[in-house]
Amino acid sequence: MTTTSESVPLPGAHPAGAGAQVTTVPEHVVEIISDSGEGAQRCGQSFGAIAARTGNGVWTVEIIPAEIQPPARSVAGASGNRVRLGSSRITNGGDAADLVVAFNEQVLLGRVHANELKPGCTILLESMWRAHRNPSIAASYAEAFDALVASGYRVVEVPMERECRKLVPDTRRGKNMFALGMLCSIYRLDLDLARDQVALTFRKKTRALIETNTRLLVAGYEWAREHLDLAFHIPAAPAAQDQVVLNGNMALALGVVASGMEVCSMYPITPATSASHYLSEIFPKVGGVVHQAEDEIAACTFAIGASYAGKCAVTITSGPGYSLKQEAIGLAVMAEIPLVVVDVQRGGPSTGQPTKVEQGDLLTTVFGSHGDAPKVVIAPSSIEDCFYSVITARRIAETFNMVVVVLSDASLATAQQPFPRPEFDPAWLAPPVDQSQVPEGLAPYAWDETTGLSRRFVPGQPGGMYTLTGLAHDTAGSVAYDPDANEQGLHARSLKLAALQRTLTTPTVHGDESGDLLVIGWGSTKGAIEEAVDRARDDGLRVSSLHLRFVNPLPSGLKEIMDRFGRVMTVEGNWGDRPDDRIIDESNRRYTALAMLLRSRYLVDVDCWSEVGGQPLKPGRVHRVITRKLGRS
Amino acid sequence: MIDFSRDGVAECLLRLYDERVEIEGFQKGVPRWCAGCGDNAVLAALQRLLRDEGLRPEKTVFVSGIGCSSRLPHYMNTYGFHGIHGRALPVAEGIRLARPDLNVFVNTGDGDSFSIGAAHWLHAIRYNMRMVVMVHDNQIYGLTKKQASPTSPRGTKSNTTPRGSYLEGLNPLTVTLGVQNVSFVAQVADWIPEVLYDVIQAAFHHDGLSFIRIVQRCPEWMPDNFDRWLHDPAKVTLLHHPTSLSISPALARLYPNHLEHDPSNIHRARELASVQDPVPIGILYHDPTVPRYDEILRADATHSGTAVRRLLDAEFDKFAVQGGGTRV
Numbered sequence: 001m002t003t004t005s006e007s008v009p010l011p012g013a014h015p016a017g018a019g020a021q022v023t024t025v026p027e028h029v030v031e032i033i034s035d036s037g038e039g040a041q042r043c044g045q046s047f048g049a050i051a052a053r054t055g056n057g058v059w060t061v062e063i064i065p066a067e068i069q070p071p072a073r074s075v076a077g078a079s080g081n082r083v084r085l086g087s088s089r090i091t092n093g094g095d096a097a098d099l100v101v102a103f104n105e106q107v108l109l110g111r112v113h114a115n116e117l118k119p120g121c122t123i124l125l126e127s128m129w130r131a132h133r134n135p136s137i138a139a140s141y142a143e144a145f146d147a148l149v150a151s152g153y154r155v156v157e158v159p160m161e162r163e164c165r166k167l168v169p170d171t172r173r174g175k176n177m178f179a180l181g182m183l184c185s186i187y188r189l190d191l192d193l194a195r196d197q198v199a200l201t202f203r204k205k206t207r208a209l210i211e212t213n214t215r216l217l218v219a220g221y222e223w224a225r226e227h228l229d230l231a232f233h234i235p236a237a238p239a240a241q242d243q244v245v246l247n248g249n250m251a252l253a254l255g256v257v258a259s260g261m262e263v264c265s266m267y268p269i270t271p272a273t274s275a276s277h278y279l280s281e282i283f284p285k286v287g288g289v290v291h292q293a294e295d296e297i298a299a300c301t302f303a304i305g306a307s308y309a310g311k312c313a314v315t316i317t318s319g320p321g322y323s324l325k326q327e328a329i330g331l332a333v334m335a336e337i338p339l340v341v342v343d344v345q346r347g348g349p350s351t352g353q354p355t356k357v358e359q360g361d362l363l364t365t366v367f368g369s370h371g372d373a374p375k376v377v378i379a380p381s382s383i384e385d386c387f388y389s390v391i392t393a394r395r396i397a398e399t400f401n402m403v404v405v406v407l408s409d410a411s412l413a414t415a416q417q418p419f420p421r422p423e424f425d426p427a428w429l430a431p432p433v434d435q436s437q438v439p440e441g442l443a444p445y446a447w448d449e450t451t452g453l454s455r456r457f458v459p460g461q462p463g464g465m466y467t468l469t470g471l472a473h474d475t476a477g478s479v480a481y482d483p484d485a486n487e488q489g490l491h492a493r494s495l496k497l498a499a500l501q502r503t504l505t506t507p508t509v510h511g512d513e514s515g516d517l518l519v520i521g522w523g524s525t526k527g528a529i530e531e532a533v534d535r536a537r538d539d540g541l542r543v544s545s546l547h548l549r550f551v552n553p554l555p556s557g558l559k560e561i562m563d564r565f566g567r568v569m570t571v572e573g574n575w576g577d578r579p580d581d582r583i584i585d586e587s588n589r590r591y592t593a594l595a596m597l598l599r600s601r602y603l604v605d606v607d608c609w610s611e612v613g614g615q616p617l618k619p620g621r622v623h624r625v626i627t628r629k630l631g632r633s
Numbered sequence: 634m635i636d637f638s639r640d641g642v643a644e645c646l647l648r649l650y651d652e653r654v655e656i657e658g659f660q661k662g663v664p665r666w667c668a669g670c671g672d673n674a675v676l677a678a679l680q681r682l683l684r685d686e687g688l689r690p691e692k693t694v695f696v697s698g699i700g701c702s703s704r705l706p707h708y709m710n711t712y713g714f715h716g717i718h719g720r721a722l723p724v725a726e727g728i729r730l731a732r733p734d735l736n737v738f739v740n741t742g743d744g745d746s747f748s749i750g751a752a753h754w755l756h757a758i759r760y761n762m763r764m765v766v767m768v769h770d771n772q773i774y775g776l777t778k779k780q781a782s783p784t785s786p787r788g789t790k791s792n793t794t795p796r797g798s799y800l801e802g803l804n805p806l807t808v809t810l811g812v813q814n815v816s817f818v819a820q821v822a823d824w825i826p827e828v829l830y831d832v833i834q835a836a837f838h839h840d841g842l843s844f845i846r847i848v849q850r851c852p853e854w855m856p857d858n859f860d861r862w863l864h865d866p867a868k869v870t871l872l873h874h875p876t877s878l879s880i881s882p883a884l885a886r887l888y889p890n891h892l893e894h895d896p897s898n899i900h901r902a903r904e905l906a907s908v909q910d911p912v913p914i915g916i917l918y919h920d921p922t923v924p925r926y927d928e929i930l931r932a933d934a935t936h937s938g939t940a941v942r943r944l945l946d947a948e949f950d951k952f953a954v955q956g957g958g959t960r961v
Contacts, residue, residue, distance in 0.1 A: 465713075
């Protein structure tokens with residue numbers, strides 16, 4: 001990567017910022033927010049990547065308005081990024097922000113009202129609005145500024161617009177890189193590394209555009225050095241191993257490539273589609289195909305067709321799309337066609353909250369599709385896990401001729417986190433399509449008595465001709481009009497799940513093996529739950545946590561673990577009735593999804609706490625829940 | 634190494650003869666369609682085609698949805714995929730994409746294709762992936778016992794339209810001919826086996842998606858439905874052209890109306906498609922030059938472990954943080 005020729009100001013070359021007292025902190029939560037389209041997300045992602053490449057632990061969270069172009073300067077229109085960076089590994093977006101860069105006061109107020117700012121938080125606020133020609137805008141700015149100062153925030157007015165105008169005519173395209181430069185200066189990040197990141201961020205754009213953005217970056221950096229009496233150092237503890245910085249959807253897409261799958265058929269849906277965007281960009285390089293089908297049902301049945309023909313395929317969707325695929329998924333279960341379905345969950349039911357976080361699809365993926373349709377459900381718990389879960393899913397699908405659902409969510413989809421660079425293993429890949437002769441007399445559903453497994457018949461195999469059907473069928477695959485044959489099929493398909501379950505290892509307990517409280521979670525909440533448990537343990541509480549990756553089938557050993565704790569509760573992101581509601585009691589209380597599964601399976605009195613606010617779970621919230629549960633407050 | 638010696642060629646021919654599968658070899662079970670059902674004629678034509686074309690049973694897949702027509706794969710001794718209602722086409726597309734070496738046939742019905750699976754019909758035409766699509770159009774839901782279908786003529790009395798159906802039937806030919814990338818459209822009747830066979834054979838050789846509407850009798854629920862065409866050969870127009878099908882002398886004697894129609898003329902094809910009386914039978918439209926989506930998608934399909942490793946390395950390099958904290 002070549003760098004441009006601008007000179008880097010040396011430390012101490014300018015008075016205010018360069019000489020600023022550098023405060024060393026173990027971690028910070030930084031937010032960059034703007035109107036939609038002003039590029040705050042790109043700024044935040046780049047900032048996170050630079051910090052990660054410096055060796056900081058990083059977790060980034062996208063702040064997304066529901067609309068593509070919400071009205072400018074609106075409280076609900078905040079678009080941007082939260083970047084939590086620290087000295088050690090960061091596994092979630094943290095609690096409240098320490099420093100915020102805001103392009104206008106209205107989007108900032110949205111974050112203030114949502115309690116996303118720490119008391120006394122530093123705010124770098126675009127100052128152009130103070131002298132705006134529209135008096136009502138100027139007035140609302142002044143009013144908000146005064147109120148924020150009165151509330152104890154440290155508000156620094158920054159003439160971003162004025163400074164950027166010196167370099168570009170349209171500041172909507174560029175202010176973000178100026179802000180990135182300021183942040184790099186404030187956090188004492190390497191400017192060369194930042195330049196390199198800008199080139200990477202805009203790698204698909206023209207050279208001229210990269211140069212303009214680099215100039216803006218340097219301008220922001222220099223302006224902050226000169227004018228801001230603000231500097232933090234977050235010691236970086238670089239990992240010994242090489243790392244990669246990806247978001248969950250990119251990790252899913254790379255997992256598809258690494259698994260050896262060659263076909264992905266999908267239909268656009270938020271927040272899953274970016275996985276397919278990235279896959280569309282890279283997949284053809286290995287002969288892979290992304291087919292954008294005419295609808296979700298076609299996406300699923302297309303994948304089923306490809307899988308049936310010998311190449312295990314994947315379909316990537318979110319809740320509403322998953323609902324549409326249910327009948328087809330049932331066909332794959334019934335006919336024992338391997339299939340990987342990725343569900344990047346969003347708020348539900350119905351269209352729900354497309355850009356918001358929720359863990360609402362657990363039961364529909366475990367039990368969905370009419371009749372008894374056993375499927376495997378894996379819930380990745382980190383960005384890294386998104387990558388490996390797809391590889392595991394493909395392998396299980398083809399070993400057991402089953403449908404495997406990878407249950408990610410909107411939080412993992414857009415969050416970025418560095419993780420150890422995966423080392424390619426040829427064993428990840430799918431074997432070549434089996435075209436060997438089918439031995440005479442072997443039936444397509446000659447179910448093994450113990451495991452329910454049978455050979456996968458693939459077109460092209462001589463001697464294997466049979467007609468696959470979604471109707472009840474006997475071992476030969478012929479339509480079964482006899483109820484016993486149907487029962488035999490139900491039996492065999494259920495045994496396969498049990499056979500897989502026997503191969504699963506018991507998850508490890510985070511914290512002590514016994515204690516007063518066990519918190520159980522699944523999916524994207526792992527980082528927040530474990531951080532909360534660590535804080536509570538530092539307070540002296542005897543709490544541990546357990547995180548489930550396989551939610552169907554559940555691995556063995558869970559009952560034994562639960563029995564070693566005085567109380568057990570789940571922490572989830574799906575609806576559970578609030579026990580303090582006046583008409584809720586034990587006879588009508590609807591537990592959260594995992595709690596319901598655990599209670600019914602293990603007959604353990606598992607309590608639950610959940611939050612469906614659409615935001616990633618915060619460790620502070622869970623910490624308070626644990627504290628309350630254990631009678632401290 | 635191919636052996637071109639006289640003995641080698643002889644042995645090769647003998648082996649071909651040995652491996653040749655006769656019609657019986659493609660038959661499986663006893664069809665459970667009603668006596669006189671037009672589906673039987675389609676089955677017979679297909680079994681004959683597979684024999685004549687020397688297709689390998691294991692390299693051939695019949696895909697269907699749900700309905701009377703969709704039982705057809707159960708009676709073919711090849712691979713078969715009897716899936717869910719309306720979704721035969723996307724399943725067949727997935728198979729076609731994954732396996733260019735297979736022969737893919739789709740048997741579906743008017744309810745399956747033009748109602749519950751209507752979206753897939755239009756898009757399958759547009760994708761133009763290589764496969765033969767046969768819609769057994771009997772203008773009624775048969776398996777669920779007589780409900781009006783999208784192609785039922787207005788006034789059809791059925792269990793859901795006891796006072797007669799309210800709407801004009803949909804014309805699948807004009808709709809299909811209106812879709813971008815359409816490349817092969819034909820209409821046949823189950824009771825004219827010679828044309829049925831010739832059209833399916835031409836469709837099999839077409840390099841793209843061939844769409845065949847098969848006017849199919851349902852003696853159980855619509856016994857008189859096609860009588861006007863069936864009992865009066867003058868109500869049928871046989872299409873022929875030097876570039877498509879010719880009419881045998883025997884057939885020519887039976888059906889007096891012959892029309893020379895150039896199947897490359899889409900405007901004329903659309904006109905003919907909209908005519909019901911007399912009904913055009915034969916190839917309405919054929920354009921062998923329309924690009925195939927399956928070929929476009931697979932243009933550079935060379936999957937290998939080495940390629941996967943190389944791609945992952947390149948992508949990880951892009952997003953890498955080197956151990957020790959310095960950038961790559």
